[in-house]
Amino acid sequence: MELLQILMLAIATFIFAIDQFSLTEVIYRPIVACPIIGLILGDLQTGLLVGGTYELMMVGNMPVGGAQPPNAVLGGVVAMVFAIKADMGIDAALGTAVIFSVFGQYAVTLTFTVMSGLMAKADQAAIKASKKGIRNVNMLSMLLLGTLFALMSILAYVGGSAAAKPLQEFAANFSWVMGGLDAAGKMMKYVGFAILLKIMLSNDLWGIYLAGFAAAALLGNVDATRGATLVLVAFIGVALAINNFVTAVQIRNNGSNSGGMSDGI
Amino acid sequence: MESNVTNYNNLTPAQTLDKKTVHKMVWMSTMLQASFNYERMQAAGWLWAILPGLEKIHTDKDDLSISMQHNLEFFNCHTYTVTFVMGLVLSLEQQKADINTIRSVRVAAMGPLGGIGDALIWFTLMPITAGITANMTIAGSIFGPILYFIIIFGAQMGLRYWLFNWSYSLGKNAIGAITKYAKEFTHAASMIGVFVVGALKCNYGNTALGMMIPNGTMIDEAGNEVANFINVQGLLDGILPALIPLALTLMCYFLIKKKNWRPTQLIALLLAIGIVGCAFGLWAGDAGQIVDSDNDGIYDSKLPQGYESLVPVPWHD
Numbered sequence: 001m002e003l004l005q006i007l008m009l010a011i012a013t014f015i016f017a018i019d020q021f022s023l024t025e026v027i028y029r030p031i032v033a034c035p036i037i038g039l040i041l042g043d044l045q046t047g048l049l050v051g052g053t054y055e056l057m058m059v060g061n062m063p064v065g066g067a068q069p070p071n072a073v074l075g076g077v078v079a080m081v082f083a084i085k086a087d088m089g090i091d092a093a094l095g096t097a098v099i100f101s102v103f104g105q106y107a108v109t110l111t112f113t114v115m116s117g118l119m120a121k122a123d124q125a126a127i128k129a130s131k132k133g134i135r136n137v138n139m140l141s142m143l144l145l146g147t148l149f150a151l152m153s154i155l156a157y158v159g160g161s162a163a164a165k166p167l168q169e170f171a172a173n174f175s176w177v178m179g180g181l182d183a184a185g186k187m188m189k190y191v192g193f194a195i196l197l198k199i200m201l202s203n204d205l206w207g208i209y210l211a212g213f214a215a216a217a218l219l220g221n222v223d224a225t226r227g228a229t230l231v232l233v234a235f236i237g238v239a240l241a242i243n244n245f246v247t248a249v250q251i252r253n254n255g256s257n258s259g260g261m262s263d264g265i
Numbered sequence: 266m267e268s269n270v271t272n273y274n275n276l277t278p279a280q281t282l283d284k285k286t287v288h289k290m291v292w293m294s295t296m297l298q299a300s301f302n303y304e305r306m307q308a309a310g311w312l313w314a315i316l317p318g319l320e321k322i323h324t325d326k327d328d329l330s331i332s333m334q335h336n337l338e339f340f341n342c343h344t345y346t347v348t349f350v351m352g353l354v355l356s357l358e359q360q361k362a363d364i365n366t367i368r369s370v371r372v373a374a375m376g377p378l379g380g381i382g383d384a385l386i387w388f389t390l391m392p393i394t395a396g397i398t399a400n401m402t403i404a405g406s407i408f409g410p411i412l413y414f415i416i417i418f419g420a421q422m423g424l425r426y427w428l429f430n431w432s433y434s435l436g437k438n439a440i441g442a443i444t445k446y447a448k449e450f451t452h453a454a455s456m457i458g459v460f461v462v463g464a465l466k467c468n469y470g471n472t473a474l475g476m477m478i479p480n481g482t483m484i485d486e487a488g489n490e491v492a493n494f495i496n497v498q499g500l501l502d503g504i505l506p507a508l509i510p511l512a513l514t515l516m517c518y519f520l521i522k523k524k525n526w527r528p529t530q531l532i533a534l535l536l537a538i539g540i541v542g543c544a545f546g547l548w549a550g551d552a553g554q555i556v557d558s559d560n561d562g563i564y565d566s567k568l569p570q571g572y573e574s575l576v577p578v579p580w581h582d
Contacts, residue, residue, distance in 0.1 A: 021298035022310070025344060026417045031395065031402055032410045045405055052402030052409060059392045059399075113536070115302035119337070120529045122300075122309045126333035129326050131316055134333070138313050141300035171552065172573070176543045179550030179572025184539025186472050187513055188303035191531045192339030193466050194517035195305075196372065197459075199338075200365070201518075205459045212463025217506045220468055227384060229468055230376040230461075237373060237460040245453035249446050 006157055008040045009081070010150040016073045017107075017149035018142045030054035030076040037080040046083050050090055054079065057094075071104030074149060078156040086161055099164050100156055102171060107148035109181050115141045116188050212237065270331050276361045279322040281437070289317045290351060291425050297344045304532060306341040314347075318355045332358060335368055341469070342375040343382020345421045348429035350374045356436025360444070366451045369458030376461050376468075390420060470510025474498040475549030475571065476580040497580075498549070546574030546581025 012033075019028040027033060031051045038047015054076050079097035082088045088096065118137055125133020155163055171178070201209060215236055220229045293314040300309040312333060319336070323329040342350055353374055357367045394416050402409030443450045477494040485491045501508050513535075520526040542548045552572035574581045 018299075021301055022296050022344075024295065024414075024418050025421070026414050029395075029413070031399060031413050035402070035407070035410050044407070048402050048405050048407065048409065052399040052404075055395050055402070056399045059395045112302045115300050116304035116532050117529055118300075119302065119305055119309065120527070122312075122337055123334070126312070126337050127330055129330040129333055131320070134309060134313050134316065137309050138296065138299040141302075141309075175552035175572040176546075176575045177540060178552035180540030180543030180548070181536075181550075182539075182552065182571075183472065183543055183548035183550035184536045185303040186470075187535040187539055188532055189306065189339070189469055190466070190510065190514040190517050191528050191535070192305045192308075193462060193514050194521050194531070195528065196339050196368075196462050197514070197518050198521050200368065200372075200455055200459050200462065202455070205456065208456050209459045209463040212460035213467045213507070213511065214463075215460075216464035216467035221506065227388075228380060230380040230464065233461060233464040233468075234373065234377040234457070237457040237464075240460065241453040241457045244456055245446070245449055248449035248452065252446070252449065 005040060005042075006154055009037065009077070009153050009157055012036055012040060013073070013077050013153035014146035014150040016077065017146045020071075020073050021145075022142065028073050030058060030072055033073065034076050034080050037077055038084070041080065041084045043084045046090075047080060050079055050083055050093070051076070053090060054094065071101045071108060073101075074104030074152055075101035077153050081153070081156045082161055085157065088161070096161050096164050097156075099167050099171070100152060103152055103167060104149065106171075106178055107145065107152070109178070109185055111141060111145045111148070113181060113185055113188075114144065116191075208240070271364050273323070273325070273328045273331060273361045273364070275323075275325045275328055278361060279324075279359045282318055282321060282355065282359070282433075286317050286321055287429065287433075290314055290355075291348055291422075291429050293317065294348050294351060294425055294429075295344070297342075297347055304528060305337070305339045307344075307347075308337050308340045311340045311342075311347070312336045315351055315355060318351075319358060322355070322358050331364070335364055336371075338368070340371070340375060341379060341465075343379045343386065345386050345424050346378045346382035346428060347375075348425045349378055349432040352429045352432030352434075353436045356433050356440065359437075360440045362440070362443070363447060363451045366443075366447075366454050369451070369454035369456075373454070373457040373461050376465055386421070390417065466510050466514050467507045470507050470514070472509045472513065473549040474501065474509070474547060476547060478580045543572060544575040546576070546578045 015023075016028040016033050019025060027036070031054075034051030034054060035044060035047035038044045038050075041047075054072075058072050075094070075097050078100040079090075079093040082096055083090060083093040086093075115137075118140070122134060122137045125137065197209070212233065215233050216229055219225045219232050225232060293316075296313055297307050297310040299313065301307055302309075315336065316333075319329060319332050323332055336354075350371060354367060354371050357370060394413055398409040398413040398416075400409075401412070474497045476497040478497065480493045480495045482490050483493040505511070517531050520531060521528075539548060539550070543550050550571050
């Protein structure tokens with residue numbers, strides 16, 4: 001019975017871990033995930049109570065713009081395990097689960113970093129026009145993330161709240177590594193930008209490039225426009241491009257109208 | 266990365282995509298972030314999702330390879346609104362448009378749609394739905410979670426279908442006007458593309474220094490003597506906001522363009538810069554740790570500077 005519970009808990013956590021970025025992007029939310037864990041552990045009512053409470057806590061804490069909130073999936077799953085198995089109150093369970101949610105965040109950071117390195121594999125698959133290769137890269141990433149999460153849910157079930165303290169100490173001793181991974185992770189998109197620029201940036205477009213940078217620097221630092229920065233930037237970009245297009249078309253049409261308006265313009 | 270090719274071999278427009286393929290791609294769009302990573306974000310998931318369409322369009326294997334390669338470049342959008350970009354890009358692929366045009370349209374569309382998606386879904390639909398259903402759930406009703414699932418999943422799938430069909434027909438209708446002035450259009454499109462890439466870097470580039478250099482003490486508003494710090498990042502912002510993201514991007518650009526570095530080498534370099542930097546407390550990083558500041562058993566606050574440096578340095582508390 002215990003073994004069956006652990007197995008089902010691990011499978012559910014595996015799926016939630018993937019669902020937080022792909023699939024439905026709904027069932028990982030505490031309001032759905034916690035009742036499911038409750039069913040597995042045999043206490044649906046606690047699941048509903050923890051799920052509803054945690055969901056309200058999480059509102060306004062959404063994964064926006066690539067930043068990671070303290071991980072909701074492991075926070076919810078582990079809080080459920082503590083609330084039901086260790087008979088903790090909901091606040092205490094959520095509080096003790098926080099350290100696991102920190103490790104959930106580490107697992108996400110680690111996966112996103114490792115997968116950056118594996119993009120070279122995806123490039124090779126694209127060169128060979130291999131659909132299988134692309135699928136495998138995606139599958140591998142989901143497998144990695146799901147497994148890390150499932151392992152931690154098992155740790156929480158087996159180790160109980162006693163596992164929280166060593167985890168906390170480990171996190172404290174190596175916080176510079178995780179801080180460094182976080183800083184390095186944020187830097188990696190510059191590689192992606194550089195690849196785009198290598199192809200797109202012809203010599204006459206340097207000014208446009210810096211203008212885009214300036215527009216975002218302005219709009220992104222004003223409270224009223226911050227949320228819509230990229231939409232407003234696109235408006236300016238579209239205006240520039242349409243103007244350029246119309247002018248270029250006019251020049252070409254004038255050029256082909258040999259005769260007629262030969263007034264030297 | 267040998268993307269110097271600008272045209273497909275087979276320039277005959279492909280047939281309009283059938284319903285079944287469209288169906289498949291809209292459902293595959295839920296896998297957009299399957300292999301999310303820091304370097305190219307959703308690129309591999311994006312390619313995976315549009316592959317059924319690309320395979321139908323490019324019967325020439327070399328063309329399929331070219332298309333797959335340029336669709337593996339940096340991509341980041343919102344997962345629900347991405348189908349709009351899919352429809353546009355596929356209508357262009359179908360007409361065998363110039364590759365630079367396709368790339369520019371893709372880059373120009375992903376940013377704004379990402380912004381709209383964030384505002385619409387994360388800041389509007391999700392909080393409202395949670396507000397309605399969370400209290401039902403707390404009261405012990407199983408219909409709370411079920412209703413939550415139906416509303417959000419239903420809304421997102423509807424949005425995905427509608428956006429795809431809308432932008433796909435938009436793209437197909439516009440294509441006639443575009444092909445007549447293809448060269449001019451490509452240049453104009455790459456202008457928006459480059460403009461948006463410049464903006465993306467400033468918008469998403471959030472690398473900052475975390476150094477706080479102690480500088481004596483000062484008197485605060487309440488008249489107490491408190492420690493005073495020089496915030497180095499604040500000084501840099503005075504010279505140019507997002508100076509470090511700009512400098513690091515240009516460094517990567519030159520290493521790729523002039524020194525022929527591969528992306529994997531750059532990633533290794535940035536990892537080293539990030540981790541070694543944090544050992545000495547240079548960067549603002551977040552280890553995500555939550556600590557128990559008053560020893561009452563409740564973890565209640567974040568580390569003041571996000572993490573503790575390995576080497577004790579005066580500028581990192």
